[in-house]
Amino acid sequence: MSIARLTRREFLRHGLGASGGLLLGIRLGAAPAAGDSAGAAPFTPDAFVRIGADDSVTVIVKHIEFGQGTFTGLPTLVAEELGCAWSQVRAKGAPADPSRYANLNWGGSQGTGGSSSMNNAYTQMRRAGATARAMLVAAAARAWQVKPGDITVADGIVRHTASGRAARFGELAALAAHEPVPKNVTLKDPSEFVFIGHDLPRLDIPAKADGSAVYTQDLRLPGMLTALVAHPPRFGARVASIDDGPARALPGVKAVVELPSGVAVVARDFWTAKKAREALVVEWDESRAFRQGTEDILADFRARAAQPGLVARRDGDADAALADAAQVLEADYEFPYLAHATMEPMNCIARHDGDACELWYGVQGQSLDLGNLSRALELPPEKITLNMLYAGGSFGRRSNASSDYVVEAARIAAALPGTPVKLVWTREDDMRAGAWRPLNLHRLRAGLDADGGISAWYHRIVGQSILAGLPKPPPADKVDHTCVEGASSLPYAIPNLSVESHQPSLPIPVLWWRSVGHTHTAFSTECFLDELAHAAGRDPLALRRELLVDDPRRLGVLELAAAKAGWGEPLEARRGRGIAVHYAFKTWVAEVAEVSMLDDGDYRVDRVVVAVDCGLVVNPGIVRAQMEGGVGYALSALRGEAVTLVDGLVQEDNFDTYPLLRLSQMPRIEVHLVASQEPPTGVGEPGVPPLAPAVANAIFDACGERVRRLPLRRVARA
Amino acid sequence: MTKLEVNGQEHDVASAPDTPLLWVLRDELGLTGTKYGCGKAVCGACTVLLDGAPTRSCVIPLSALGSRAVTTIEGVDSEVAGAVRQAWIELEVAQCGYCQSGQIVGAIALLRDNPAPNDEDIDNALDGNLCRCATYARIRRAVHRAAELLA
Ligand code: FES
Ligand code: FES
Numbered sequence: 001m002s003i004a005r006l007t008r009r010e011f012l013r014h015g016l017g018a019s020g021g022l023l024l025g026i027r028l029g030a031a032p033a034a035g036d037s038a039g040a041a042p043f044t045p046d047a048f049v050r051i052g053a054d055d056s057v058t059v060i061v062k063h064i065e066f067g068q069g070t071f072t073g074l075p076t077l078v079a080e081e082l083g084c085a086w087s088q089v090r091a092k093g094a095p096a097d098p099s100r101y102a103n104l105n106w107g108g109s110q111g112t113g114g115s116s117s118m119n120n121a122y123t124q125m126r127r128a129g130a131t132a133r134a135m136l137v138a139a140a141a142r143a144w145q146v147k148p149g150d151i152t153v154a155d156g157i158v159r160h161t162a163s164g165r166a167a168r169f170g171e172l173a174a175l176a177a178h179e180p181v182p183k184n185v186t187l188k189d190p191s192e193f194v195f196i197g198h199d200l201p202r203l204d205i206p207a208k209a210d211g212s213a214v215y216t217q218d219l220r221l222p223g224m225l226t227a228l229v230a231h232p233p234r235f236g237a238r239v240a241s242i243d244d245g246p247a248r249a250l251p252g253v254k255a256v257v258e259l260p261s262g263v264a265v266v267a268r269d270f271w272t273a274k275k276a277r278e279a280l281v282v283e284w285d286e287s288r289a290f291r292q293g294t295e296d297i298l299a300d301f302r303a304r305a306a307q308p309g310l311v312a313r314r315d316g317d318a319d320a321a322l323a324d325a326a327q328v329l330e331a332d333y334e335f336p337y338l339a340h341a342t343m344e345p346m347n348c349i350a351r352h353d354g355d356a357c358e359l360w361y362g363v364q365g366q367s368l369d370l371g372n373l374s375r376a377l378e379l380p381p382e383k384i385t386l387n388m389l390y391a392g393g394s395f396g397r398r399s400n401a402s403s404d405y406v407v408e409a410a411r412i413a414a415a416l417p418g419t420p421v422k423l424v425w426t427r428e429d430d431m432r433a434g435a436w437r438p439l440n441l442h443r444l445r446a447g448l449d450a451d452g453g454i455s456a457w458y459h460r461i462v463g464q465s466i467l468a469g470l471p472k473p474p475p476a477d478k479v480d481h482t483c484v485e486g487a488s489s490l491p492y493a494i495p496n497l498s499v500e501s502h503q504p505s506l507p508i509p510v511l512w513w514r515s516v517g518h519t520h521t522a523f524s525t526e527c528f529l530d531e532l533a534h535a536a537g538r539d540p541l542a543l544r545r546e547l548l549v550d551d552p553r554r555l556g557v558l559e560l561a562a563a564k565a566g567w568g569e570p571l572e573a574r575r576g577r578g579i580a581v582h583y584a585f586k587t588w589v590a591e592v593a594e595v596s597m598l599d600d601g602d603y604r605v606d607r608v609v610v611a612v613d614c615g616l617v618v619n620p621g622i623v624r625a626q627m628e629g630g631v632g633y634a635l636s637a638l639r640g641e642a643v644t645l646v647d648g649l650v651q652e653d654n655f656d657t658y659p660l661l662r663l664s665q666m667p668r669i670e671v672h673l674v675a676s677q678e679p680p681t682g683v684g685e686p687g688v689p690p691l692a693p694a695v696a697n698a699i700f701d702a703c704g705e706r707v708r709r710l711p712l713r714r715v716a717r718a
Numbered sequence: 719m720t721k722l723e724v725n726g727q728e729h730d731v732a733s734a735p736d737t738p739l740l741w742v743l744r745d746e747l748g749l750t751g752t753k754y755g756c757g758k759a760v761c762g763a764c765t766v767l768l769d770g771a772p773t774r775s776c777v778i779p780l781s782a783l784g785s786r787a788v789t790t791i792e793g794v795d796s797e798v799a800g801a802v803r804q805a806w807i808e809l810e811v812a813q814c815g816y817c818q819s820g821q822i823v824g825a826i827a828l829l830r831d832n833p834a835p836n837d838e839d840i841d842n843a844l845d846g847n848l849c850r851c852a853t854y855a856r857i858r859r860a861v862h863r864a865a866e867l868l869a
Contacts, residue, residue: 067813067851201810208815209806211751211791215816218750226745269745270754271737343755343763343816343850392753392816393850427756621810625856629813632852655760655848664841666854 043173045135045181047100048128049078055156055170057084062094062101063117064364065204066391068684069622070117072202074125076618080195081129081188083153091203093388096366110366113399115585115682118618122680130185139175140167190677199621215390216347216361221420225254227412228273228424230282231262234289234648235507239263243281250276257415264412270424290507291648301441301462309460309500312479312488316496321456325447329535333524334709336642338437338513344392345430346405350413351420356383357410362391364398371471372403373410396512397435401469428653436643437513438464442524452536456496459487464510465503486521491554492547514633515685518584522689526580530697541567541579553613554581556674557590561611564672565592578697580690586681587614593694597702601714605635605667605695615678623683624671630687631669636661638692640711720780725793735781740764742780743790751791751819762847765820766790772827791819798829805863813851821847825861834865
């Protein structure tokens with residue numbers, strides 16, 4: 001039995017049992033620290049593969065690992081083509097170097113996001129593995145005086161069967177390094193895959209089961225100090241004056257540094273810094289501070305929704321069709337600001353040496369951070385070194401348009417040359433900083449003709465532009481696609497269709513949040529379609545089927561989820577079922593939710609059936625995990641999450657006021673994967689968008705109440 | 719100096735008496751497996767065992783510990799701990815992993831007192847341990863699997 005045929009459990013039994021090699025592979029699997037030297041590996045055919053004298057195969061992973069599986073998925077591709085055993089493989093984060101580690105879906109820019117890691121690197125990583133393999137084969141052929149075509153590579157052994165010769169990678173590594181790098185390599189036919197498509201054990205798991213995985217919060221450099229920053233209470237406020245006497249008087253306090261973003265207190269450890277921050281007396285200049293509340297913003301957004309916006313899509317004549325409609329339906333949907341609320345609050349370690357700066361943190365947006373750091377520190381990017389560590393979640397937060405906390409850490413370090421400084425944001429700092437999913441108001445209007453057909457669809461979206469916060473923002477009179485994605489691409493065959501965008505500018509930083517615009521567009525479109533189905537007396541699934549023309553993959557997941565969920569089967573009283581389907585980041589996901597209404601307006605999501613088409617499935621276990629996580633993340637937001645402002649002050653800054661989903665609220669989840677040979681696409685985000693509309697539609701089914709304002713903590717009619 | 723027993727070892731620690739145990743462990747003793755998530759006992763990332771009882775280390779000051787023995791993720795080495803870890807690895811529970819020390823310490827305490835917990839027991843024991851990656855379905859399965867391994 002070859003290793004690739006083992007189930008995960010068998011893998012582990014072998015790995016933790018007699019086979020020392022596999023044990024080593026599992027134990028030492030993932031080293032998060034960056035660097036491309038991987039010790040002094042004798043064979044470094046390209047930017048991605050390092051083969052050591054000890055047979056180790058270190059894959060340099062250009063995408064950060066924060067739970068979505070890049071440190072396993074990308075090495076899987078290399079290992080597949082290389083012909084090593086999985087036990088040989090280690091993963092190491094790549095340094096910031098866009099010339100070698102760019103995201104191929106993003107031009108020359110380096111970073112992780114848009115669920116693009118597997119999609120952009122699929123061929124690149126396979127080629128890297130195939131290249132290294134070809135060079136090992138060439139080296140063996142030369143040494144053994146045989147034809148390369150007669151040599152096979154499997155399980156980490158290079159073999160010439162006729163002569164009985166065999167060698168381990170480590171034995172050939174030094175020789176292979178002298179072989180020319182081949183220009184063209186042949187990749188395996190998918191029928192030959194032994195790793196791709198199988199549940200290889202994740203390399204980062206063991207260190208995350210014994211507390212030894214190193215996150216930014218855990219790294220300690222010699223002589224390192226800890227910094228906390230007093231931030232202004234309102235967006236747009238500035239430091240007016242500081243009395244740092246009482247803070248400096250505390251033992252262990254090393255420095256107080258004024259920054260554009262606040263006042264930093266630097267001390268020997270976290271608790272000292274925290275007490276010193278409390279002792280700091282800062283007066284804020286609030287003459288330009290933002291003092292509105294959420295209700296003010298919503299009122300303004302509603303007023304804007306009455307006016308035409310930037311045109312994102314126009315098919316036919318929606319106005320005329322609405323005027324002629326037999327029945328017109330209208331609904332407003334409201335979506336709050338949402339915090340990413342990663343379990344590890346933002347933090348960053350920096351050391352500034354006068355003419356260079358080195359940083360250690362969960363680097364997600366290398367190119368963005370390099371640009372922002374370079375401008376803030378007035379250093380060329382070559383003088384800035386970024387070391388990628390494990391991150392305790394991101395969901396978009398660390399791919400950071402303004403590099404807020406990263407630049408803050410670097411500025412503090414610049415004031416203390418030579419001393420490494422760890423900036424720690426408390427949970428409260430993290431939640432109050434903005435960078436939220438933008439608050440949104442959607443206005444939808446649709447016309448039904450006399451036969452119940454949808455003749456017109458009008459959709460106006462009011463929400464801040466995320467791209468406007470980038471260092472080089474697009475022009476303000478252009479539609480930001482992240483505001484309308486999923487709405488402007490409405491898949492349903494409706495002859496007259498209009499989608500417009502208002503992108504009001506506010507001094508509140510906003511950012512992409514796990515599936516970005518789809519977080520709200522999937523909700524409003526899939527809920528509104530459900531409303532139309534009921535108004536027309538149609539089954540919501542049947543209506544979707546009818547309106548999806550030439551859309552086989554969307555229909556595929558829809559039918560699969562519906563069939564597995566038992567769509568149409570009767571449910572008990574006060575229970576309901578809802579469906580939604582959405583396409584995001586090149587992946588199709590349909591979800592069917594079953595809910596029960598409980599006493600006091602509470603509700604429970606009992607079961608969620610997920611069908612996903614993400615092309616070729618590289619690691620089924622990771623795809624399932626990401627769907628489960630996406631469902632939980634979306635349900636958390638639906639059930640309870642909202643950041644609100646009153647008089648410009650953030651009201652929710654910790655988990656007592658910003659409730660996250662709990663274990664007891666997690667539904668039963670079944671994930672069904674569509675078998676496909678199409679190129680692999682993203683799974684980190686696409687599980688999120690269909691969940692909330694599926695649940696909202698199920699709640700309507702259960703009790704007749706429409707959900708139009710999120711979060712939904714209680715159901716009035718239940 | 720305050721005397722403190724952590725993972726079976728005596729320490730004289732220099733942190734100020736009002737320092738929460740979490741920061742003594744992390745910043746003074748270098749035991750970084752125990753995580754900071756909220757600082758006000760509402761997430762469970764900082765869970766340790768105090769004389770065997772799961773406790774939020776972010777809100778208990780050094781001065782309040784007395785002679786109670788502290789066990790952290792680095793120090794759990796019972797048969798129950800072995801089974802929990804094995805189940806966590808088999809089922810690949812962790813995603814980002816940041817909450818998992820707290821989850822695992824909580825699960826160990828549960829299984830030590832209740833070798834065959836049902837879903838409700840698991841909810842009661844671990845509902846205060848938040849996981850932003852929502853690995854809850856696997857946490858539940860892994861607790862059952864660990865119970866199976868111990869049976
Ligand atoms: S850090 Fe202690 S409970 Fe959250
Ligand atoms: S695994 Fe990420 S917070 Fe639990």
